[in-house]
Amino acid sequence: MSSSPRHPATAPSGLSDAVAEDLALYREKFRRRLPESLDELQGPAKGVVELPLHMAWSGMTSYDLGKPRQRIGLYRTVLHEGLRDDLPRYLNQDLLLELWPVLRTLVGRSVRAVREDAFPQLAFRPRAAA
Numbered sequence: 001m002s003s004s005p006r007h008p009a010t011a012p013s014g015l016s017d018a019v020a021e022d023l024a025l026y027r028e029k030f031r032r033r034l035p036e037s038l039d040e041l042q043g044p045a046k047g048v049v050e051l052p053l054h055m056a057w058s059g060m061t062s063y064d065l066g067k068p069r070q071r072i073g074l075y076r077t078v079l080h081e082g083l084r085d086d087l088p089r090y091l092n093q094d095l096l097l098e099l100w101p102v103l104r105t106l107v108g109r110s111v112r113a114v115r116e117d118a119f120p121q122l123a124f125r126p127r128a129a130a
Contacts, residue, residue: 026110027110027113027114030110030111030114030115031114031118032084033082033083033084033087034084034087034114034115034118035084035087035088038093038096038097038119038121038122039093040087040088040093041087041088041091041092041093041096042088042092042093043088043089043090043091043092043095044065044090044092045065045092045094045095046065046066047064047065047066048062048063048064048065049062049063049065049074049090050062051063051074051077051078051090054081054083055077055078055081055082055086055090056077056081057081059073059077060073060077065095071095071099072099072102072103072106074090075091075095075096075099075103076103076106076107078090078091079091079103079107079111079115080107080108080111096122097121097122100122101124104116104122104124
């Protein structure tokens with residue numbers, strides 16, 4: 001199932017024009033990096049991943065996907081710093097879908113909003129009561 005993430009980024013109402021414009025530009029930066037579909041995310045699901053310095057410029061460069069904290073750290077870094085070609089290379093669709101309920105609370109509001117707007121399967125859904 002393909003989603004079209006090509007709709008313009010919008011800023012919330014109630015902000016000054018300058019702040020709203022800055023927020024819209026920031027969101028547009030993330031929107032332009034999106035793949036056409038989550039199906040494109042064919043990155044590794046296990047093993048150790050080495051990130052290039054353009055993404056891991058301020059922290060770890062090596063992540064063990066077998067360690068939950070490192071797995072979350074890798075995905076958070078790639079979602080914030082990765083370029084368009086990086087996302088399919090370093091992210092795995094199944095892992096992203098599995099991690100998203102926690103990951104969405106750890107990424108910035110713009111990163112979360114852009115992805116959830118583009119890919120409905122990432123949109124937050126409260127868990128049903130047991």
